[in-house]
Amino acid sequence: MEILVFLTLLVVGLHSAAAVTHSLKYFYTGSSQVPNFPEYVSVGMVDEAQISYCDSNTNRNEPKQDWMSRVTADDPHYWERNTQICVGNQPSFKANIETAKQRFNQTGGVHIYQVMYGCEWDDETGEVDGFIQFGYDGEDFIVLDLKTETWIAPKQQAVITKHKWDHNRGQTVQFKHYLTQECPDWLKKYVNYGKSSLLRTELPSVSLLQKTPSSPVSCHATGFYPHRADMFWRKDGEELHEDMERGEILPNHDGSFQTSAVLDLSSVTPEDWRRYECVFQLSGVKDDIITKLDKAVIRTNEETDMTIIIAVAVVVVALIVIAVVGFMVYKKKKDGEAKALNNSSDSGSEQSERLNPQP
Structure with a gap:
């Protein structure tokens, strides 16, 4: 079960x-x-x-x-x-x-x-x-x-x-x-x-998180509704099936949901980062939410740790x-x-x- x-x-x-x-x-x-x-x-x-x-x-x-x-x-x-x-x-x-x-x-x-x-x-x-x-x-x-x-x-x-x-x-x-x-x-x-x-639609906030410069990059979406959603990484417009891991869709304390997709960058050169983007899709919504892989917007270290701690604490409903x-x-x-x-x-x-x- x-x-x-x-x-x-x-x-x-x-x-x-x-x-x-x-x-x-x-x-x-x-x-x-x-x-x-x-x-x-x-x-x-x-x-x-x-x-x-x-x-x-x-x-x-x-x-x-x-x-x-x-x-x-x-x-x-x-x-x-x-x-x-x-x-x-x-x-x-x-x-x-x-x-x-x-x-x-x-x-x-x-x-x-x-x-x-x-x-x-x-x-x-x-x-x-x-x-x-x-x-x-x-x-x-x-x-x-x-x-x-x-x-x-x-x-x-x-x-x-x-x-x-x-x-x-x-x-x-x-x-x-x-x-x-x-x-x-x-x-x-x-x-x-x-x-x-139950019939409402709420789009999420999306951010990129990374613990250290050599760690995988997590694309996180929170606050969306309904739970019928998908999140993934793609390269040059093509969805990735390797070096990418989807997270579960989990509940927030306010009835909305959150999820993540993690990208392994160990084999990606800095010059190729611009070829990657995170895609969030929500049932009933025509347009995708696309987040480009950009070092300038990645949240790292303590900021990332605190974000995850708060998110996890909220999830334990x-x-x-x-x-x-x-x-x-x-x-x-x-x-x-x-x-x-x-x-x-x-x-x-x-x-x-x-x-x-x-x-």
């Missing part, structure tokens, strides 16, 4: 009505023996923006976007119901971790159990799709193939679960109904509630990336020990009940 930064030439805010594919995703994470981390966390996201949060410490599901408060106008008991789901999930997640430990002949230690499910909707074609994946200790355990309505088990320890769930046709039909019908209906409501935010945090803790503790996804095979019908009311 391979579930799951940056920066000076231009800041512009625009609005666009370009057709896009919207997504609604939920992440349920159960953990065992993770220091200073709740045993259960649920996070909801629309178009990569966090909309809800609940954990086993607060036992309260709460909105994370101002516009999400509008949901109670149509559904007065929405937050109360989803709080009950959050609380009700906790015992089963704890039990599923224990079951998974037995399957993998484990005893104590740090363990992460996770469910990711949701749907996508193309607001132009009307096409919808859904997904549900279960994970254990950072690796895929079992995934639903909606086309064949069967379960895929990449781990031997998941075969028992696959057989049980493949024979439970009622559960599979229920999952498919939620993922392809109810979930898209909720997604459309959320997009309507938050359209002024906990709980949007709850799964990644959990997985990193696990990998540090277990030194790379590979384990597989979720084992809710003994509580599948309960999971189905949890999915249906969780929009």
Whole structure:
């Protein structure tokens, strides 16, 4: 369940009505023996923006976007119901971790159990799709193939679960109904509630960063929205595929995003720098943002370090990336020990009940 930064030439805010594919995703994470981390966390996201949060410490599901408060106008008991789901999930997640430990002949230690499910909707074609994946200790355990309505088990320890769930046709039909019908209906409501935010277009500020004169040059873009973007280097107008590394698109604290592309200059002569440029492309925006490779505009040393420190600090908006945090803790503790996804095979019908009311 391979579930799951940056920066000076231009800041512009625009609005666009370009057709896009919207997504609604939920992440349920159960953990065992993770220091200073709740045993259960649920996070909801629309178009990569966090909309809800609940954990086993607060036992309260709460909105994370101002516009999400509008949901109670149509559904007065929405937050109360989803709080009950959050609380009700906790015992089963704890039990599923224990079951998974037995399957993998484990005893104590740090363990992460996770469910990711949701749907996508193309607001132009009307096409919808859904997904549900279960994970254990950072690796895929079992995934639903909606086309064949069967379960895929990449781990031997998941075969028992696959057989049980493949024979439970009622559960599979229920999952498919939620993922392809109810979930898209909720997604459309959320997009309507938050359209002024979700349908906006914001261009980034872009800058070139370099730690030392011999270090690679990082082209950083921050503050853009939506997250559907690309950044790369090109030489003489041709996109580079070697000596260039794309960074991930990561969230900022304000709901915008950031990314980077790093260029290795070890084989580039100073005379050839003018042949290189960084290109940023944003979905729905016709014109690219182009930044020429120029020593005069590169930020270096302490200035660069401070920029990165601030950017990284801002990115740690906990709980949007709850799964990644959990997985990193696990990998540090277990030194790379590979384990597989979720084992809710003994509580599948309960999971189905949890999915249906969780929009």
